[in-house]
Amino acid sequence: MLLKTKESLIRRMYLVDVAKGLAITIKNFFFAPKITIQYPEERRKYSDRFRGQHYIKATNGVENCTACMLCPTVCPAECIHIVAGERPDKEKYPVQFEIDILRCCFCGMCEEACPKDAIKLSTIYEMSTESRDVYDRSFLMEQRGNK
């Protein structure tokens, strides 16, 4: 009778459950694999297919883009703005090429649609900003070196 009372007292105080929980906590604390990345000292390795910051690809220093307007047409966020122009070495090129990055959803459709392999999404993911960011032509051209 006394033994039963003792047992039920231990149960009622949840001692067994507390001990079980503590054992799990200790096990995870000391033996679980480390999954926290110590950013920025450590960087996560992303797949090459990761869609990050845009850039405009160039061949021999000349942008591949021919201002065909396919990418602004397919862009679901309507965040690409291009003004086309002409110059002696190129029948059509983007005088202005802007991407409102705050609206972009990184779907990659611009890259898919481009017939000239000109607009690309790099694996760069550090794009935090304190203001509304619009990537302009010169910025997008510079970024190709980062790929």
Ligand code: SF4
């Ligand atoms: S990744 Fe998608 S949303 Fe962003 S600019 Fe390209 S098409 Fe538009």
Ligand code: SF4
């Ligand atoms: S980046 Fe490609 S799809 Fe967009 S306007 Fe230039 S050539 Fe056309």
